[in-house]
Amino acid sequence: MDLSRSDGAGGAGVPTTAKILIAGGFGVGKTTLVGAISEIRPLRTEEPLSDRSVGIDDTHGVGAKSTTTVAMDFGRISFQSQLVLYLFGTPGQERFWFMWDDLSVGAIGAVIMADTRRIADCFASIDYFERAGTPFIIAVNCFDGARRFEPDDIRVALTLNPDVPIAMCDARDRDSVKKVLVVLVRYVMSWSNQAGRVALG
């Protein structure tokens, strides 16, 4: 088994790999999203929520949640024999943020998932990727029964730059997840064009 970095320069027999991060707050649907599109049974590090997380993990709005990711979720999509896309879901709670630095190395970009019932939960992810200079988009997971908001309202609530895409999605639905990833990659392409122009200017 060989591992190739995300530089598009895979040698003969070594697939070129790319990596996308799935971030966001606790219980927003990161694990579900990775599982919806991964061609393999995702590697999950789910552990039951115990009484020791009472008062630490805010389960308001996700009362039915009984497990949580403690390290990462990992999924894979192979497009051709020479290209593999890896999806890494980051753990949502603050005490696992040390994982993010490792997980984000070499990533194309990030999808930050948002739940309109707990919109503030994605501020930490936004801050992190803004500081890291990693391009990201917001994917609003439209939970059943959750109030719907217009993308512009969400942009204002999150104080996002006007160019950051906001996609509405259903993390359980493969086509919906695919569209989110397409939005991200298109954005990264335009983002890197812009960055190149700035550097040249």
Added chain:
Amino acid sequence: VVRVLLGDLAEEGMLRIVSAQRQPVSDHRLLRMVLDGLESL
């Protein structure tokens, strides 16, 4: 667990680990390949 597993496999020569670049990837050829791949799903 993953680090230990990868470390053991690398020590046995069963895999080769290549350092990833620290900066966000901006290789347009790679991004185009990923985009085409996603759209073909």
